Amino acid sequence: MEFSELITIRQSVRKYQDRPVENEKIAQLIEAVRLAPSASNSQPWKLIIVNESGLKDKVARATFSKLVSFNKFAPQAPVLAVLTIEKPKVITQIGGRLKDREFPLIDIGIAAAHFCLQAAELGLGTCMLGWFDEAAVKKLLHIPEKTRIGLVIALGYAAAGYPLRKKIRKDVKDMVSFNSY
Numbered sequence: 001m002e003f004s005e006l007i008t009i010r011q012s013v014r015k016y017q018d019r020p021v022e023n024e025k026i027a028q029l030i031e032a033v034r035l036a037p038s039a040s041n042s043q044p045w046k047l048i049i050v051n052e053s054g055l056k057d058k059v060a061r062a063t064f065s066k067l068v069s070f071n072k073f074a075p076q077a078p079v080l081a082v083l084t085i086e087k088p089k090v091i092t093q094i095g096g097r098l099k100d101r102e103f104p105l106i107d108i109g110i111a112a113a114h115f116c117l118q119a120a121e122l123g124l125g126t127c128m129l130g131w132f133d134e135a136a137v138k139k140l141l142h143i144p145e146k147t148r149i150g151l152v153i154a155l156g157y158a159a160a161g162y163p164l165r166k167k168i169r170k171d172v173k174d175m176v177s178f179n180s181y
């Protein structure tokens, strides 16, 4: 698949088939995250694959919102991938402080993009979930108290006939300029 096609077909999937994800595909997704670039090559993440169904359902429920019907689809996904934010190399920590930059946040965003794009190439759907009860997810997955979770990513086969939506995006004129802000 051409990269331009891949970025067009990747979309957030919020309806999944009751079908497991093959271990070989999960291995390819792990490799896609492993190869992601990061500031000073710190690779400041851990990837937790949650595919044990009882545990996975509990993590999925920790992504619900009490206020709105957010993420109610999450339990349908047969796999949840959790990306933690780990301490980067000392040089990156110093650079980040000197320059007031959160390099690990940028890094895990790129790692998540690798995961989702690789999934799309493999015929799988994903949805990045930034809304979750962090303390509850940490407890369920035995993540140390001081470690932050960057993202939870729902993964699975999109429901049959799940439509490819038209992308709603800003106009080019509203998001790009040449040579000056």
Ligand SMILES: Cc1cc2nc3c(=O)[nH]c(=O)nc-3n(C[C@H](O)[C@H](O)[C@H](O)COP(=O)(O)O)c2cc1C
Pocket: 010, 011, 012, 013, 014, 070, 071, 127, 128, 129, 130, 131, 132, 167
């Ligand atoms: C950092 C981040 C957090 C997100 N959190 C959620 C979420 O909690 N629930 C959800 O349904 N979608 C979530 N999304 C998906 C976005 O809503 C989606 O990417 C955006 O609307 C563009 O649609 P598309 O992914 O289908 O192209 C999140 C996306 C990102 C990048």
